[in-house]
Amino acid sequence: MSNxxxxxxxxxxxxxxxxxxxxxxxxxxxxxxxxxxxxxSERDAVIHTIGPHWDANEVWLITAGGAMFxxxxxxxxxxxxxxxLILLLILVALxxxxxxxxxxxRMESERGRNFWEWAAALGSFFAAxxxxxxxxxxxxxxxxxxxxxxxxxxxxYVNLFSLVGGVAVTLLCYLHGLNFVRLKTTGALRExxxxxxKPLYWLLFAGEVLFAILLFFSTDFFAKKPISTLIIxxxxxxxxxxxxxxxxxxxxxxxxxxxxxxxxxxxxxxFNGLFPRVMVANNAANSILIKDASNSPYTLHLMTIxxxxxxxxxxxxxxxxxxxxxxxxxx
Amino acid sequence: xxxxxxxxxxxxxxxxxxxxxxxLSIGLALVVAIMETLYVVKKDQLxxxxxxxxxxxxxxxxxxxxxxxxxxxxxFGMNWSEYSRFMGDIFGAPLAIEALVAxxxxxxxxxxxxxxxxxxxxxxxxxxIWLTSIGTMISAMWILxxxxxxxxxxxxMINAKTGRAQMTSFAAxxxxxxxxxxxxxxLFGAFVTGSFVVAGMAAFGLLKxxxxxxxRKSLKVSLIIGLLAxxxxxxxxxxxxxxxIKEQPMKFAATEGLYKDSGSPAAWAIVxxxxxxxxxxDWSIEMPYVLDILSYHKLSGNVKGQNAxxxxxxxxxxxxxxxxxNYYVPTKTLFWSFRVMAISGGLFALIAIIGxxxxxxxxxxxxxxxxxxxxxxxxxxxxxxxxxxxxxxxxLGRYPWVxxxxxxxxxxxxxxxSVASLLISNIVYFCLFxxxxxxxxxxxxxxLHHGPDDLLQAKDDAPYDPYGKGAFDHE
Numbered sequence: 001m002s003n004x005x006x007x008x009x010x011x012x013x014x015x016x017x018x019x020x021x022x023x024x025x026x027x028x029x030x031x032x033x034x035x036x037x038x039x040x041s042e043r044d045a046v047i048h049t050i051g052p053h054w055d056a057n058e059v060w061l062i063t064a065g066g067a068m069f070x071x072x073x074x075x076x077x078x079x080x081x082x083x084x085l086i087l088l089l090i091l092v093a094l095x096x097x098x099x100x101x102x103x104x105x106r107m108e109s110e111r112g113r114n115f116w117e118w119a120a121a122l123g124s125f126f127a128a129x130x131x132x133x134x135x136x137x138x139x140x141x142x143x144x145x146x147x148x149x150x151x152x153x154x155x156x157y158v159n160l161f162s163l164v165g166g167v168a169v170t171l172l173c174y175l176h177g178l179n180f181v182r183l184k185t186t187g188a189l190r191e192x193x194x195x196x197x198k199p200l201y202w203l204l205f206a207g208e209v210l211f212a213i214l215l216f217f218s219t220d221f222f223a224k225k226p227i228s229t230l231i232i233x234x235x236x237x238x239x240x241x242x243x244x245x246x247x248x249x250x251x252x253x254x255x256x257x258x259x260x261x262x263x264x265x266x267x268x269x270x271f272n273g274l275f276p277r278v279m280v281a282n283n284a285a286n287s288i289l290i291k292d293a294s295n296s297p298y299t300l301h302l303m304t305i306x307x308x309x310x311x312x313x314x315x316x317x318x319x320x321x322x323x324x325x326x327x328x329x330x331x
Numbered sequence: 332x333x334x335x336x337x338x339x340x341x342x343x344x345x346x347x348x349x350x351x352x353x354x355l356s357i358g359l360a361l362v363v364a365i366m367e368t369l370y371v372v373k374k375d376q377l378x379x380x381x382x383x384x385x386x387x388x389x390x391x392x393x394x395x396x397x398x399x400x401x402x403x404x405x406x407f408g409m410n411w412s413e414y415s416r417f418m419g420d421i422f423g424a425p426l427a428i429e430a431l432v433a434x435x436x437x438x439x440x441x442x443x444x445x446x447x448x449x450x451x452x453x454x455x456x457x458x459x460i461w462l463t464s465i466g467t468m469i470s471a472m473w474i475l476x477x478x479x480x481x482x483x484x485x486x487x488m489i490n491a492k493t494g495r496a497q498m499t500s501f502a503a504x505x506x507x508x509x510x511x512x513x514x515x516x517x518l519f520g521a522f523v524t525g526s527f528v529v530a531g532m533a534a535f536g537l538l539k540x541x542x543x544x545x546x547r548k549s550l551k552v553s554l555i556i557g558l559l560a561x562x563x564x565x566x567x568x569x570x571x572x573x574x575x576i577k578e579q580p581m582k583f584a585a586t587e588g589l590y591k592d593s594g595s596p597a598a599w600a601i602v603x604x605x606x607x608x609x610x611x612x613d614w615s616i617e618m619p620y621v622l623d624i625l626s627y628h629k630l631s632g633n634v635k636g637q638n639a640x641x642x643x644x645x646x647x648x649x650x651x652x653x654x655x656x657n658y659y660v661p662t663k664t665l666f667w668s669f670r671v672m673a674i675s676g677g678l679f680a681l682i683a684i685i686g687x688x689x690x691x692x693x694x695x696x697x698x699x700x701x702x703x704x705x706x707x708x709x710x711x712x713x714x715x716x717x718x719x720x721x722x723x724x725x726x727l728g729r730y731p732w733v734x735x736x737x738x739x740x741x742x743x744x745x746x747x748x749s750v751a752s753l754l755i756s757n758i759v760y761f762c763l764f765x766x767x768x769x770x771x772x773x774x775x776x777x778x779l780h781h782g783p784d785d786l787l788q789a790k791d792d793a794p795y796d797p798y799g800k801g802a803f804d805h806e
Contacts, residue, residue, distance in 0.1 A: 052442035055397065059434040065404050066427035073419020080408025080415075081745040084752045087409060088759060091402055095763060098398035099770075102390055106774045149412070149747035295420040296490070296497045306428055314435045321439050325446065 001276060001291040004300040008071035009278070009290050011307065013271040015064035020173075020263040022057035023127075025256075026050050027170075028177015030097060030124025033117050036181065036196060042189050043117060045331030047101055049184040052325050056318060058098070070303050074148055074293035075278040082142060082150025083134055086157060090130045097123025128173040129166040133157070136165025139270050140218045144281035148288055161218040168207045169266070175200055175243070176259040182252045186328050194247065197255070201244040208237060219280075221273035232269045236262055337753035338410040338744050341760065345402050346726075347719055348764045352396035354718050357471060357518065358525015359389035360464035362556055367457045369552070380786040381549050382460070383448075385529055387778045393441060395767055402760070410753070414733055414743035418480075421487055421498045425477040433470035437463050471521070472514055479510035481734050482725070483578055489737070496737060512574050513725075516567040520721065522560035523679055524714035529553035530686065531711030532779050534704040543698065545783050550690050550697070550707075558683035565676045569625075576626050576634070579735070581644065582728030584637045585662045586669035587622060588612055593634040597622035602670075607662050610638055637662065648736065656739070660730045668720035675717035682710055 029050050037043040050057075068076045080087060096119040104116035137157050142150045178200075181193040212233050216222050221229045239262040246255030274280065279288040294300060363386050370378035404426065407415050415422075443451075444459040451459075480487075486503025487496050498504060530553040536546040576583045584590075588603045590610050599622040603615030623632050637659060644658040686707060689697040697704070729735055733743040 052446045056435060056438040056442060058397075058401075059430060059438050062401060062404055062434055063427065063430040065408075066423065066430040068423075069404075069407065069415065069419055070423030070427035073415050073423055076408045076419065076423070077412035077415040077745075080405060081410075081412035081748055084409055084748055085755070087405055088752075088756050091405060092759060092763065094401055095398040095767075098401075099394045099767065102394040103770060103774065106387075106391070106777060108777075147746075148416075149745075151747050295423065299420045299424055299498050302498070302501050303424055303427060306424075307431065310428075310431045314431065317439055318435060321443055324443060324450065 001289075002297065002300075004297060004304060005290050005294045007304065008067075008294065008300060009271070009275065012064060012068055012071065013267055015060060015067055016271075017264040017267045019057075019060035019064055020267055021260040022053075022060055024173045024176040024260065024263045025180035026054045026057050026177070027124040027128040027173040028175065029180060030120045030177070031128075031174050032121075032177055032181055032193075034121035036178065036193055037189065038192075039331075040113075042331045045185055045189060045329045046181060047104070047120075048329040049181060051101065052321065054101070055098075056321065058094070067303075067307070071295055071300060072278055072290070072293040073295060074288055078144065078148045078150060078279050078288060079138065082144070082152065083138070083157070086130055086134050086137075090127055090134070093123040093126040093130065095123075096120075097127065124173075125170065128170045132169025133162045133166035135169075135270055137162040139221070139273055139280055141280040141282045144279060144283070144286045144288070146286055148279070148286075161214045164207070164211050164214055168204075168211045169263075171200065171204050171207055172259065172263050172266070175204060176256070176263060179243070179246075179252070179256040179259050183256050184328055186330055189331050194250065197247045201240065201247060204240055205237070205244075208240060219273060221269075225272060228272050229269070232265060232272060236265045236269065239265055332750060332754070334748060334750055334753055335741055335744050337750065337757060338748075339740065341410060341753065341757050342406065343726075344757070344764070345399065345406060345760060346722065348768070349396065349399040349403055350718060350722060351715050351768075352392050352399065353471070354517070354521035354524040354714070355392040355528060356389065356396045356525075357464075357467040357521035358523065358560075359385065359392060359528065360460065360467050360525070361522055362525045362529050362553055363389050364457070364460040364464045365556060366549075366552060367460055371453050371457045377545065377548060379453075380545065380783050381552070383786050384545075384778075384783040385549065386444075386460075388528070388532070388775055390441075390445065391771060391774055391778075395771055397438075399764075399767075409756075410745055410748065411733075411743050412745040412747070414738065417495050417738050417743070418734060419495070421480055421496055421504065422477050424498070424501070425473045425504075429470050429473035433466050433473060437466035437470065440466065468518060471517060472510075475514050475517060476505060476507070476510050478725075479507045479513055480504060481732075482513075482729060483507060483509040484734055484737055496734070508574065509578070512567070512571040516564060516571050516721075519560050519563035519567055520714070520718055523557060523564055524718060526553040526557035526560060527679065527710050527714050530557055530683075531708050532775070534707035535711075535779060536782060537698065538701065538704050538708070539782075540698070541782055542784070542787065545787065547690055547697065550686065554683045554686045554690070557679060558687065561676060561679040561683060565680070568672070568676065572625060573627070579728060580635050581637060581640045581658060581660055582665070582724065583626075584635060584640055585660045585665040585728060586724055587634065588615070588662060588666040589634060589636040590638050591636040592639055593622060593636065595623070595631045595633045596620050597626065597632065597634045599625060603666070605662055605666065607659070610641075610659065652739070656731055658731065661727050665724050665728055668723040671720040672717050672724075675713050675720075678710070678713065682707060 029046055032046050033043050037046045065076070100116040100120035100123065104113050104120070107113045107116060137159070140159075140161055142156055143152050144150050175197055178193045178197045182190055182197075185193070215233070239258045243255045243258035243262065246252070246258060276290050277287045278290055278293045281287040363382050366378050366385065367382035369375070370382060407422070440459045440462040444456065444463060447456055447459060484496070485507050486498060486500035488499050489495070490497045530550055533546040533549040533553065537543060537550070572583070588600055588605050590612055596619065598617035598619045600615035600617050604613040606613050620630050622634055623629050626632065626634055641658045649655055685703065686697070689700055689703060731739050731741070733740045
């Protein structure tokens with residue numbers, strides 16, 4: 001494995017981390033439209049909190065996908081063709097969610113608004129859940145042939161471990177969204193988000209323990225990298241403790257940063273466990289390795305220069321746009 | 332049904348639908364940016380209201396364009412995994428750069444533009460829409476760089492060990508002549524789309540006789556942009572045509588329905604009856620010399636027919652690929668597509684000129700010539716047909732290749748995706764697109780039906796706060 005290959009493995013992880021941190025609260029906020037918010041003005045306010053940002057947040061996913069294609073096409077080809085139907089459902093969810101905000105704003109009847117609010121809420125829910133399922137199933141291992149093609153059965157995608165993974169990611173996103181709502185709204189909405197977060201954090205602890213146990217039995221993470229895996233799992237629990245403390249002591253920033261970091265921690269857990277592979281095969285000989293999956297040194301070198309020059313510029317205006325809409329949204 | 336035909340159908344369906352909204356968004360972003368610039372320069376509130384009103388259509392189009400774009404990126408891996416493996420070294424880079432450079436720019440500044448009307452000075456706010464507009468054009472540049480490689484591979488080698496295409500010169504990939512013929516043509520086409528959608532919708536608005544001043548001004552701005560863009564798109568189309576004769580003669584011969592060599596001087600068939608089975612032209616109505624003018628800007632010269640080119644391609648590629656391939660492209664589709672494109676171009680120029688004359692200041696001719704407003708209204712839809720026709724020629728004319736001369740379409744498809752999966756995804760996309768298309772039309776009609784009254788009547792001393800109560804109700 002060359003340094004550049006290693007760097008791009010990390011960069012893909014960074015892009016997915018950015019995606020989960022940012023779209024994580026978008027998904028959570030999306031689900032909140034039909035759960036947390038109870039009046040029309042509250043639903044308006046909840047949508048406003050992500051209004052100027054959600055589209056740019058989603059670009060992190062598109063960039064991650066593009067970067068995967070540009071650095072590890074064997075990974076991209078195997079993953080995307082192998083998880084075909086899950087990705088189709090994710091696309092449907094992202095499409096319905098993506099048009100919902102603009103379409104809702106043009107609706108004139110309660111029924112019309114209601115439809116697009118459900119599209120946003122269910123789209124967010126399924127996107128979060130299916131991404132959780134996809135990545136969990138991916139690290140569990142798939143039937144992959146020597147060419148790198150997956151030909152799997154239903155239970156390879158949908159099993160106890162992947163379902164728990166899906167629920168855990170959904171819950172993490174939902175809580176991250178509640179924490180974001182606490183930061184960005186006022187009044188009843190802000191208080192209700194706090195109230196709801198409290199019991200859900202105890203559920204999350206239970207989910208994390210269950211996930212860790214299943215991780216132990218379903219993957220080779222603990223067998224191959226016991227120390228690092230353990231550290232990351234403990235970090236996940238500690239971050240959740242911090243977020244819970246932030247909820248009970250009403251420290252809004254602390255909860256939000258902790259819930260975001262716990263999503264990143266999950267990405268780190270997966271990437272740490274994957275290394276030095278990009279796809280885990282049931283038959284270990286067919287696992288796709290970083291060293292075999294990448295593009296030529298020329299392209300990796302080129303992409304490194306481009307990414308390292310454009311990313312900082314992008315981050316400047318990206319962060320600035322959050323600064324501009326720093327204010328809380330009234331409902 | 333085979334995986335191959337289903338995957339091809341899906342690619343056609345998803346790209347055609349996506350490409351309704353891409354040129355519309357690129358074009359509308361420019362039109363809105365110009366309107367807002369006029370407001371900043373002339374300080375006339377009417378231009379601000381124009382930017383806000385047509386901005387509503389732009390935002391609808393942008394939303395659908397974004398979500399259908401995600402399908403495109405995922406599709407290469409999902410349906411065309413062999414293509415992704417073969418081409419990843421070259422194709423992935425422009426795709427990733429497009430996201431890094433263009434998508435972040437568009438999506439961030441469109442957010443600032445949507446929600447920033449009262450937070451920034453007019454000049455800075457105007458800069459946001461320009462940055463969005465430039466973002467959309469940069470995006471077009473990178474994705475066309477990727478497409479151009481598929482049309483005309485340059486700056487690469489085939490790795491003998493892996494059999495994959497490998498980039499040897501990024502500069503060559505960017506300098507690909509195909510790109511610099513294709514890009515301006517596509518961009519001008521997008522400007523035509525945006526401006527004629529505004530002009531057509533403004534014409535519908537004028538038919539209702541409400542807010543005539545607002546719609547006449549909109550018409551004037553959009554038709555001026557539309558006329559300039561039409562000149563651009565036709566001019567660049569001409570340049571591109573002469574390039575294609577040299578680089579992809581089969582594509583060109585098919586757009587002219589030529590099977591036999593034309594001989595010199597070459598006549599241009601306005602319409603013809605083609606026998607695609609026996610590879611011959613049965614009959615045609617021709618204009619003498621026009622094909623030579625089109626091809627070489629001269630009055631003489633032979634244009635090669637498909638039969639001769641087919642023989643050359645057999646000699647060139649059969650051995651290399653170890654199979655006897657069919658090199659004829661879907662001639663009828665290309666032939667008629669070219670005519671749709673060419674006729675649209677002529678119509679746009681004509682209509683823009685008439686419209687500008689009818690709409691000139693001090694005359695109310697435009698209000699009295701209702702038939703013309705109807706013609707303009709129908710023109711809202713014509714650019715979409717022209718854009719689609721253009722892509723039919725570009726993409727179908729590359730048959731049997733997915734990457735010209737390097738990889739056939741049949742070898743590019745995912746081997747492990749089942750017919751059932753592809754069938755399901757085709758049905759899902761079809762239903763989704765039908766729904767989105769209908770909603771999009773209904774909502775655009777609704778925006779037009781309500782007209783700009785709410786903007787025109789808004790009191791300037793009570794600025795609209797996007798973060799205030801009820802902001803999402805009617806915005």
